[in-house]
Amino acid sequence: MEISGSDLQQFTTIVEKIENEISKNIIGQKEIIRQVLICIFSGGNVLLEGMPGLGKTQLVKTIGKVMSLEFSRIQFTPDLMPADVVGTNVITRGTEGASQFRFEKGPVFSNIVLADEINRATPKTQSALLEAMQEQTVTVGTNTYKLPQPFFVLATQNPIEMEGTYPLPEAQMDRFLFKLNVKFPSLQELYDIVTLTTTHMNTEIKSITNGQDILKMRDIVKQVPIAGPVMEYALKLVMATHPHDSNSPKITHDYVRYGSSPRGAQSIISTARVRALMDGRYNVSFDDIKYVAYPALRHRIFLNFEGMAERIDTDTVISEIIKSLG
Structure with missing residues (x-):
């Protein structure tokens, strides 16, 4: 099924309206806003x-x-x-006085779950989100419950160097489609932030879309074609993150311990389709692959001791891989 011109126009129009509305309340961070939306429309x-x-x-x-x-x-x-995250079974009294178990849903039963400062919780609690993030279900005891759709987790974490943080396990990091680094604002952005938040200026945020529209937009994304050479380029990029691969660049062999899982390739392909639509194009380009490679792979590349000692950044590794592929 091909994407019609009206579908493409509707998609780009809605995205533009969403970005403009969010920008009323968020100063700067335009690239971060766009990348978060890419993830949402990728599911x-x-x-x-x-x-x-x-x-x-x-x-x-x-x-x-x-x-x-x-x-x-x-x-x-x-x-x-x-x-506290997924919920628990509680004992209640029936109409005839008999005791029975009732499942009390936790806050994870929502469309958007903000996991604030996720790396301040212990690994046991962090792992409570694993099933929800991957299968979009919650299992308590012998019962499995489906989460509402659309569902996605937007987690924030503080840099691991900060006191009181626990590093996220690799299995959980891999379940995030993108990892985005939020930078400190520029001088002008800082001025606008202070002006907005320390005066009586009230910004009214309007609703632009809803859950049903998002699910329809996700269906449109899956119809975006990707040419064989572009697909092959994305897969070669992921393979080049592995030090045991003979075609990997020198920086991978020298400083990488583990490369990306197959989820990295899935992330690149699905998000590149969204970026193509956002730019008003019907097919995925090589530039789309390069653009999404950084947020899709930076948390899936694990450095060895030499890489950490040399303070090598995973974005640097990705840059070198892209250069090596031409």
């Missing part, structure tokens, strides 16, 4: 990393309002338990 989860106070939580809240989606926020702390 994936996002990990936002940055210092506290850069507006990560505010961004997620604003997206929930603009998209008219049920929103829940979980503040991850060291004493948070898995039941």
